[in-house]
Amino acid sequence: MPRNFIFFSLAVLLLFGAVAAQAQDNGLQTLRGDVGLSETGVAPDVRRQNTDSGRFTRAYRQAPPMIPHKIDAYEIDLKVNQCMRCHDWPRNVEEGAPKISETHYIDRDGVALDYVARTRWFCTQCHVPQANAATLVDNDFRSAIDVE
Numbered sequence: 001m002p003r004n005f006i007f008f009s010l011a012v013l014l015l016f017g018a019v020a021a022q023a024q025d026n027g028l029q030t031l032r033g034d035v036g037l038s039e040t041g042v043a044p045d046v047r048r049q050n051t052d053s054g055r056f057t058r059a060y061r062q063a064p065p066m067i068p069h070k071i072d073a074y075e076i077d078l079k080v081n082q083c084m085r086c087h088d089w090p091r092n093v094e095e096g097a098p099k100i101s102e103t104h105y106i107d108r109d110g111v112a113l114d115y116v117a118r119t120r121w122f123c124t125q126c127h128v129p130q131a132n133a134a135t136l137v138d139n140d141f142r143s144a145i146d147v148e
Helices: 003-025 091-095
Strands: none
Touching: none
């Protein structure tokens, strides 16, 4: 190994060590908390998905609705989208599920399609499962619906 590489590697390690020591002195912690790298930490509690209180209200006009049921085992890839099994027309009528928006049937050039546009195929890019989770950062956000 070239000598310069070894010296550079040592300098980087020393720098990271100094930064880590400074962070500890300032009371900063890693996401692992006080658990060392060689120790196994306790897994955090898994938050139960809220599926029994009905649908959450939208935070703002045109917000994508949240998913009020579990989707952990749903397959969504280039060929399969299990959401469509219930939410695509006309099966949504049989299943009693909300039909996906008409905007999902328009491609990027504005052409109306008889099937869901591929630009709207991956539901979880916009729609997320609703959960009663604690806020990570204190804030005073109010839904547009609450403001009225």
